[in-house]
Amino acid sequence: MDVVLRTLLGALGMALVPLVAVVFLIWESRKVIARMQDRLGPTNAGTYAGPFALFQTVADGIKILTKELIIPQGADRGVFIAAPIVVVTVAIAVWAVIPLGPSGLQVVDLDVGAFYVVAISSLAPFSMIMAGWSSRNKYAEVGAFRAVSQIIGYEIPQVLSLLVPVLLSGSLRLQQIIQAQSVPFGAVVPLAALTYFLASVAELGRLPFELAEADSEIVAGYFTEYSGMMFGAFYLADFINNFTASIVFSVLFLGGWRGPWVDQVPLLGTFWLLLKAFMVFNVLVLFWAAMPRLRIDQVLAFNWKFLAPLSIATLIVTALVDKMLTAMAVEPWARSAGLLVANLLLGVAALVFLSIVGRRFTRRDTLRRPGLPTGLPDSDAA
């Protein structure tokens, strides 16, 4: 019975980690974006909200909690209210398998941990459909369709490139993947790390893939009709998903809780993991601050014509090279170096392929409309 109690308390504690972290992460991202846009961000110019306005998010939360929950008259009440609940639940549910430390700082070390992460994050589109449909709003439906087609499309390169660290460490258990990373997998298979990162950015709905919430195009996408804490729930779930994706990327490709002096002080492992996740999160924030938005056809073309085939090729090449090097029984550093070389060659090959195809398309375009300047150094359309 006390096992059950300990597990429940552990689950509760683990569920609190993203919620508390998100309070400071929202503040930090607002500050960073503001500085990139040459302004100050949240300060104490008005009501006092902690030193440097650290608790600005708490103030925002109080404001959102006191707003009226407006439910449109034609909306489907049950589904409308259930959608934000589902989206927050799914966002927090991933944290059950995340290993915060070398031993025991994990709710449950599932045998299929990496697969669980994938399975839970595939539940996200269904909450978007619920939100988009129950609003009975054309903009919400359009936003839901676009978001769902983007997310289920980008699951494929995400899962395929997630299989690369699983392949290299031989297990789906997250603790085992971390323990197999004497050299972080991001340095051994950078192409897989890059494809996983890009697919995650698209899954999160972050710029440049921010179609679900394209605020200048379809009002607010699938949560147009939501107000008050229900909108707050979507916003919260969005940030929790960002932080979760950063932590999962750090676990899979950056070595998790590994770092100097972890053997002596196990708690330092948690610090290293959170530091790595924080750095990845900041990269996502910088994406948000600096990049423009892609169109839906560009997003889907990027996925199906480039990212998915590239991730399949990465998986095949990595598997082949790994098996060859293991069969030749070389030392571990030679294995890592061999995989790195294979990955880099594949990346270069992909870029060369892209440039050839791109040049062919541009030249074809030029041939269709002769006489127009194209800016290419070798344009001989005249």
Added chain:
Amino acid sequence: MSVGQLTFLAFAAFTLGAAVRVVTHRLVFHAALWLIASFFGIAAVYLLLESPFMAGVQLFIYIGGVAVLTAIAVMVTKGMMRRDLPTMANVRSSALVAVSLFLVMSWTILQMPLPEAPASPVFEEGLAMLGMALVDPRGYLLPFEVVSLMLLIVLIGALYVARER
């Protein structure tokens, strides 16, 4: 009644209730949501069978794939606008068929000598074994390849059938 049996009964009741709500619906979209709920219940039953891999596959393929597709199909065909009630004659005769089928199956099940407890030792999932069996030529490589070929054919066929004309 032990904890395990009570847990199973709770999940089973939830799954059956959701399944019944799927077929006795008022709005098609709600039926799709109850279908998702019954899939969750079945995933929970897989966890009781000590098979987290199957539960994950259920979540990933059925809820994240088939159910989302069904909901999109419902939205595209505006299924929510009409209240499609089955016609009365069909209800009685199909209920008769379903109930009699269930009675026959449950009588057969209760006749058989089935184990009261799972076979011991409690065997862990053995995912590595499953993976190796799927690519072993003396194992299940042929069904695996045939299934992937079938998926390819279905992919092309579905794209062709549903394309814009």
Added chain:
Amino acid sequence: MFVAVPLSWYLLLGAALFCVGVYGVLANRNLILIIMSIELMLNAVVLNLVAFARYIEPARVTGKTFAIVVYATAAAEAALGLALVIAIWRAENTVAVDEMDLLQG
């Protein structure tokens, strides 16, 4: 304290789900609901397979492999069925099965 669940309970659950699916297929006019009921039936089948695999001989992977093949087939069939639904919707603007009688002699 922990008395295990007999296998017959899992099989009864599978049988009940299967019969609910049969009722759904027979009693519904909406094609999408029929496809959903078929999915329910296939789920009941996989539940049976996994229960047998656990209770009879967990060392073999035959049950799990069969279950995976059934999953793949079910997902493929659902995708194709829904593509057909969309094609029919575009052509005839209906999804009720008794209104689809073009081939009726």
